[in-house]
Amino acid sequence: MHFTLQPVKGEGFIDRQELLEEMVSELMDTHSTTGYALYGKRRIGKTSILKEVQRRLESEHKTVTVYFSVWDLVEFSVVELCQRLSMEIIDAYRPHLGLRYKAKELIQTPLTMLRKLLDSSELKIVYSELEFLISLNLKKDIDKNLLVENTFGLPEKLAKSTDTKCVLMIDKFSTISELKSDNSKVGEAIIKKIRTIFEDWERTTLCISGSIKSTMKLAVLSSASPFYRQLIIKEVKPFEREHTKELLSRDLGITEEGIDEIHIFSAGIPFYIQFIGKMLERRRSVTLEVIKEIEEEFLREEGDILFKEEFENLSSKERLIAINIAKGRHTPKEIADAVQDKISNVNRFLMYLEEKGCVLRREKGYYMMEDPVFERWLKER
Ligand SMILES: Nc1ncnc2c1ncn2[C@@H]1O[C@H](COP(=O)(O)OP(=O)(O)OP(=O)(O)O)[C@@H](O)[C@H]1O
Numbered sequence: 001m002h003f004t005l006q007p008v009k010g011e012g013f014i015d016r017q018e019l020l021e022e023m024v025s026e027l028m029d030t031h032s033t034t035g036y037a038l039y040g041k042r043r044i045g046k047t048s049i050l051k052e053v054q055r056r057l058e059s060e061h062k063t064v065t066v067y068f069s070v071w072d073l074v075e076f077s078v079v080e081l082c083q084r085l086s087m088e089i090i091d092a093y094r095p096h097l098g099l100r101y102k103a104k105e106l107i108q109t110p111l112t113m114l115r116k117l118l119d120s121s122e123l124k125i126v127y128s129e130l131e132f133l134i135s136l137n138l139k140k141d142i143d144k145n146l147l148v149e150n151t152f153g154l155p156e157k158l159a160k161s162t163d164t165k166c167v168l169m170i171d172k173f174s175t176i177s178e179l180k181s182d183n184s185k186v187g188e189a190i191i192k193k194i195r196t197i198f199e200d201w202e203r204t205t206l207c208i209s210g211s212i213k214s215t216m217k218l219a220v221l222s223s224a225s226p227f228y229r230q231l232i233i234k235e236v237k238p239f240e241r242e243h244t245k246e247l248l249s250r251d252l253g254i255t256e257e258g259i260d261e262i263h264i265f266s267a268g269i270p271f272y273i274q275f276i277g278k279m280l281e282r283r284r285s286v287t288l289e290v291i292k293e294i295e296e297e298f299l300r301e302e303g304d305i306l307f308k309e310e311f312e313n314l315s316s317k318e319r320l321i322a323i324n325i326a327k328g329r330h331t332p333k334e335i336a337d338a339v340q341d342k343i344s345n346v347n348r349f350l351m352y353l354e355e356k357g358c359v360l361r362r363e364k365g366y367y368m369m370e371d372p373v374f375e376r377w378l379k380e381r
């Protein structure tokens with residue numbers, strides 16, 4: 001296995017054994033509809049966990065897993081979400097249905113042809129869905145409610161007719177709340193709608209993941225929120241030192257103090273460990289000096305690519321506050337003095353930054369950056 005910046009599964013996957021075992025045993029249980037909500041910092045390994053769980057469930061013939069990321073949407077519309085998700089679900093069921101063609105090919109087929117292609121008994125199950133999907137391409141005003149109902153009713157229907165359980169994994173779930181339709185935001189209503197459908201499911205379950213804590217809270221944690229108590233909430237945490245070591249020593253001859261250095265620099269966030277590892281692979285020797293040099297190079301050259309956009313998406317006030325936290329000012333008073341503003345204003349912007357997953361409130365009145373590598377980049381720029 002070599003260092004990679006892509007989500008990992010199988011051989012390359014490190015740590016998280018306890019969580020994986022729990023998830024797999026719950027999800028493969030055909031009598032359970034309990035699902036999971038994973039949350040954690042950016043680049044901490046949420047997608048990797050979903051993909052590894054999916055891989056482990058592959059050998060279970062009674063479960064069918066569908067993975068879908070909301071970030072893969074291009075137009076970011078409700079129609080696109082429903083259309084693409086429906087196709088993923090149908091494709092995941094292809095082996096159970098004996099479908100020879102991919103959903104994408106089928107929905108490009110004229111309806112008259114489709115009937116000819118889908119003439120066996122199993123295929124009749126999906127005919128109406130395919131017909132509906134094809135009609136989406138033609139019609140302009142679509143009943144969004146019906147569309148969402150059809151899409152999220154599909155896994156349940158297929159699971160029932162094939163005597164399986166469907167595990168629906170939706171990555172970056174909280175961004176559904178930002179979905180648009182005819183230029184107005186309908187995301188919140190859609191999340192509520194999904195919940196209503198979810199309550200009636202007997203053979204389908206949901207695994208969701210998201211990065212921004214407060215949005216996850218909105219979707220999952222508070223009692224007023226749609227998915228309260230129906231999903232088990234798990235925070236994905238940084239690697240412990242032993243796992244940083246495991247990842248680094250597989251491909252590098254590295255000393256204990258070298259591991260310490262990278263573990264502290266990366267704060268145990270696997271993405272940075274993989275990245276530094278990848279840069280070190282090109283070097284002949286991996287001394288402490290070389291590691292420190294590479295870390296600087298990473299911040300200088302890769303930091304701009306990774307963090308600039310994230311930084312520029314903040315308002316000017318938020319940026320100023322983030323820079324001050326990075327410079328070591330952690331209380332609203334210290335920050336207010338530095339930016340010459342009222343504490344109440346600073347508090348308001350700290351709240352926005354927290355909602356964006358940029359800043360973390362460690363305890364009352366004490367704030368820090370969520371991502372220590374981002375923090376260091378901010379400090380040094
Ligand atoms: N268990 C793991 N073992 C080894 N490497 C991992 C593990 N989990 C994540 N990584 C590495 O960390 C990086 C980020 O992983 P992943 O994309 O799964 O994180 P994420 O939390 O989904 O990120 P994002 O917030 O960008 O969606 C990748 O380079 C991946 O290879």
Ligand SMILES: [Mg+2]
Nearest residue numbers: 046047048171
């Ligand atoms: Mg991800």
